[in-house]
Amino acid sequence: MTTLAIIIVYLVMVLLVGSLSHRLSRGTGEDYFVASRSIGPFFLLMSLFGTNMTAFAILGGSGEGYHKGIGVFALMPSISALVIPVVFFFIGTRVWALGKRHGYYTQIQFFRDRWNSNILGLLLFVVSVALLIPYLLIGVMGGGITLHNITAKAVPEWVGAVLVTGVVFAYVCFGGMRGTAWANAFQTLVFMVLGATTLFIIVHKMGGLSGAIAKVQATHPELLQRGPARPGGKSLISPVRMLTYTCIPLSVGMFPHMFMHWLTAERAAAFKKPLILYPLCIAAVWIPSVLLGIFGAAEFEGLKGPAANYVLIRMIAKHAPTALAGLLCAGVFAAIMSSLDSQALSLGSMFTHDIVRHYGFHDRMSEKQQILFGRIFVFAVLALTFVLAQVTNRSIFRLGVWCFTGFAAMFPVVLAALFWRRSTKVGAIASVATVIVLWTFFFTKGWTNPAYTVGGTGVMPVVVILGASAAAMVVGSLVSRPPEATTVSKFFRD
Amino acid sequence: MNGRLPPWLLVVLLVLLYLLHNDIWFWSDARIVAGLPVGMVYHIVYCFAATGMMALLVKHAWPSHVDDDEESDG
Numbered sequence: 104m105t106t107l108a109i110i111i112v113y114l115v116m117v118l119l120v121g122s123l124s125h126r127l128s129r130g131t132g133e134d135y136f137v138a139s140r141s142i143g144p145f146f147l148l149m150s151l152f153g154t155n156m157t158a159f160a161i162l163g164g165s166g167e168g169y170h171k172g173i174g175v176f177a178l179m180p181s182i183s184a185l186v187i188p189v190v191f192f193f194i195g196t197r198v199w200a201l202g203k204r205h206g207y208y209t210q211i212q213f214f215r216d217r218w219n220s221n222i223l224g225l226l227l228f229v230v231s232v233a234l235l236i237p238y239l240l241i242g243v244m245g246g247g248i249t250l251h252n253i254t255a256k257a258v259p260e261w262v263g264a265v266l267v268t269g270v271v272f273a274y275v276c277f278g279g280m281r282g283t284a285w286a287n288a289f290q291t292l293v294f295m296v297l298g299a300t301t302l303f304i305i306v307h308k309m310g311g312l313s314g315a316i317a318k319v320q321a322t323h324p325e326l327l328q329r330g331p332a333r334p335g336g337k338s339l340i341s342p343v344r345m346l347t348y349t350c351i352p353l354s355v356g357m358f359p360h361m362f363m364h365w366l367t368a369e370r371a372a373a374f375k376k377p378l379i380l381y382p383l384c385i386a387a388v389w390i391p392s393v394l395l396g397i398f399g400a401a402e403f404e405g406l407k408g409p410a411a412n413y414v415l416i417r418m419i420a421k422h423a424p425t426a427l428a429g430l431l432c433a434g435v436f437a438a439i440m441s442s443l444d445s446q447a448l449s450l451g452s453m454f455t456h457d458i459v460r461h462y463g464f465h466d467r468m469s470e471k472q473q474i475l476f477g478r479i480f481v482f483a484v485l486a487l488t489f490v491l492a493q494v495t496n497r498s499i500f501r502l503g504v505w506c507f508t509g510f511a512a513m514f515p516v517v518l519a520a521l522f523w524r525r526s527t528k529v530g531a532i533a534s535v536a537t538v539i540v541l542w543t544f545f546f547t548k549g550w551t552n553p554a555y556t557v558g559g560t561g562v563m564p565v566v567v568i569l570g571a572s573a574a575a576m577v578v579g580s581l582v583s584r585p586p587e588a589t590t591v592s593k594f595f596r597d
Numbered sequence: 598m599n600g601r602l603p604p605w606l607l608v609v610l611l612v613l614l615y616l617l618h619n620d621i622w623f624w625s626d627a628r629i630v631a632g633l634p635v636g637m638v639y640h641i642v643y644c645f646a647a648t649g650m651m652a653l654l655v656k657h658a659w660p661s662h663v664d665d666d667e668e669s670d671g
Contacts, residue, residue: 176640177618181647189654197663329625393637
């Protein structure tokens with residue numbers, strides 16, 4: 104019960120931080136959805152980073168480390184440390200400028216305006232919601248399962264799911280984007296500090312770093328390299344797989360919740376420090392996550408498939424005293440909630456602006472109505488996610504990489520929107536349609552086989568879908584009429 | 598020379614850093630360096646190199662028209 108008490112105290116603190124932000128509310132739609140574009144460098148870094156670090160990163164990272172060893176650090180975080188800030192640099196700063204100039208709140212508004220196409224807007228809306236809902240599910244289910252495991256199954260999974268969704272709803276509903284940014288900053292600091300603390304304590308209990316490594320060398324030496332540990336053995340991760348996996352982090356260019364956070368920056372220069380510090384934040388969170396998964400392999404034998412996603416929780420429960428276990432569990436909650444809040448708010452914003460405001464109110468909606476609908480949709484999204492979490496199989500965690508694949512494959516859309524004047528709505532629609540068809544094709548082939556690669560070659564499906572999507576954008580644009588000069592001049596300055 | 602690195606050099610550095618990510622030379626190397634497997638140490642150092650790359654981009658290739666937008670709107 105001590106663990107539960109600590110977690111509840113932590114959740115109350117998050118609520119307090121979120122509610123403090125409410126005092127600065129200006130009562131406008133712009134304030135609710137993009138914090139009046141007033142977020143400075145520190146909160147921007149914490150928001151961008153905290154939003155991207157999900158249950159998938161914290162729990163899934165250690166689970167993958169358990170199965171695949173050190174190669175996981177190369178596969179996911181180290182390439183993200185380069186690709187994600189580069190995307191922020193080339194895409195995020197430009198999106199911020201256009202968002203400020205034309206008053207955008209959502210990604211769909213931008214794309215619809217850029218190519219003068221309601222059809223494209225609707226298509227992107229449907230695809231983005233379909234890819235984002237499973238991503239939210241991962242967070243809600245992660246909260247439930249974490250609490251269930253850390254309390255030795257004394258607390259049912261639905262209680263953790265209720266706590267996570269309830270607290271996120273409270274501060275997103277009342278604090279909007281500013282509440283989300285403040286709570287994100289607090290929670291990101293919490294999970295960064297507690298991640299390092301967890302590693303330190305567990306490694307100390309295992310006889311120091313050399314002791315922990317020695318245990319892995321004795322039991323699972325293959326986890327300390329990527330190639331085969333014995334002659335004739337198999338690589339845990341192939342070089343081709345790692346090379347093609349580098350496309351996955353491009354997904355941040357199309358995440359609706361990242362887009363929304365870019366719009367919150369107070370000025371372009373607010374991006375500078377977050378861009379530089381982002382890679383170090385990634386290292387700070389993923390080093391403990393992957394290492395604890397590897398060390399867990401020496402302590403808990405035989406965890407199959409998704410069961411390894413909870414090796415981190417098991418390590419905490421085994422090595423940390425009760426009070427600390429509560430704190431460390433709070434750290435996992437922090438990682439989960441700091442993503443869930445932005446995702447729920449971005450979906451609420453999309454339903455409000457891209458459907459109700461655009462079609463129901465013909466883009467004329469009072470500030471109060473915008474906030475009211477935003478709150479209603481945030482509630483609806485979280486409630487739906489909670490219900491789905493109760494009836495969905497845990498294999499949903501496998502969906503994580505498929506969500507990233509879908510968003511990454513749509514990267515040519517944002518690239519063309521910002522850098523290619525000749526691109527047209529036909530090209531953009533062809534690109535998204537290609538992603539839908541090929542994603543569905545590969546998903547049906549790869550869903551039952553987590554190690555699926557194209558034709559068994561090691562090539563990740565994202566490469567094929569991304570290439571086809573880019574080709575569709577180019578061909579579709581070139582065979583259709585060039586865009587109107589007035590449209591182009593709205594987005595490009597000579 | 599205004600103290601800024603030329604764009605082509607930044608592109609070359611960025612591509613080089615991307616290529617260096619696939620460290621096939623450490624693939625089957627399980628040596629322990631600084632307490633950790635060398636393959637992991639390499640990628641921790643890689644994160645620091647990415648920070649350096651971003652610092653170069655911010656200093657030498659900052660999209661000035663974005664700042665122009667800010668000034669004209671402010």
